[in-house]
Amino acid sequence: MSTQPKQVILGAYLGGVNHHTSWWHPEAGSQIDFGTFEHTARTAERGRFDFFFLAEGLALRERAGQIFDQDIIGRPDTFTVLASLAAVTEHLGLAGTINTTFNEPYELARQFASLDHLSGGRAAWNVVTSFDAFTGQNFRRGGFLDPADRYTRAEETLKATRALWDSWREDDIAADPATGRYLARPDAGAFAFHGSQFDISGRFTVPRSPQGRPVILQAGVSPQGRAFAAANADAIFSPYGKLPQAADFYRDIKARAVAAGRSADDIKILPSASFVLGDTEAEALEKYRTVQLEQVTGQTALVLLEQIWNRDLSGYDPEGPVPDIDPDPEAPPIIQGRAFVHQDRFATAERLRAVAAAKKLSLREAVIDQYERGALVGTPAQVADRIVSFVHGDGSDGFILGSHLVPWGLDEFVEKVVPLLQDRGVLRAEYTGTTLRDNLGIPVPRVNLEASTRH
Incomplete structure (x- = not known):
């Protein structure tokens, strides 16, 4: 039996089109300059992180028909950025968010397989679906898919893409004994996929x-989303940064994976987290409060609540009380292009009012209180201890870390926290694997020849 402690998986995300990034900070860098992506990726690799994660926005978000003036505008193409990063990194995994609603399996399979070859086996795909007709206007398919249809299309897209990846086997290219030339076998690459989509x-x-198939990432909280992720994903993003909810989610996903015929270790659970460090705990907490106030300005607080209320709340004072009016779910959406994560507008509004009353908080303070994402705050030693305690308590298998300050914020974590994790024996001192699957401890998928798509 191995005596090595459970290893901590670390991913690095680059903050983008949301209020969590202090893009107006005087030290903040560009969101589209390649140097920003390169610095973040190189820093993550210097810290022996497992992968770099890139989110994606397919539409410029709007409020009442106008582009958000407090948002970052624009995001370069994911594949172009990741392929460029493959040339300036050697070990770091490269994970991209690509939508299944508006892309075809053949092009997805080709793009990710190409990235995997260019990077030497470091590609990963975060599988997502589209949530609204507003985003769909940018695409030929257009329109809107109901949640059930979105998952049907996503699952079939993934199955078809895997069929394409598996149409080549490792031994499909072999040397001709007579000439020494490498030739493909006659049926190499042949595929056929028939489904409803x-x-x-x-x-x-x-x-x-190089790694058989690119690594599959996914996020799902609903029963349907959890079932899809447990059956298909190599890693799943957890929305829970605090125990015991995180441990409950961890156990549920692992159990679902086993029920789907997989090993519990075949799927990794990874919540996202920000961090704020200080020489003392008091200093870190003071810095964190400053960051929160920078992130959630009065205008941002109103916009976040407008998504729940679906009303124009610009006439309300952010330093005043939470609105006492009810949401209006029947009105045309005032916020477009942002995923709606609240299942019940009325219950969410009532909870915000109750929290504000109980804690004597203003509208802005209530938003800061309720939108807090479980940041890691404290001295480097305290943050390292929290990470180890959380992972070893089966709250997750690691964290996907990002900073409010792009791209320089991650440097502080790498310089101050990473050495402590390495000293505790929970983070590699050097990369030992050659592919992302190697570093994550995820097995290379076997091709089921009996279920092959070749005909």
């Missing part, structure tokens, strides 16, 4: 990737 066949152009 896709009816495709042909030959896939990219040989099997």
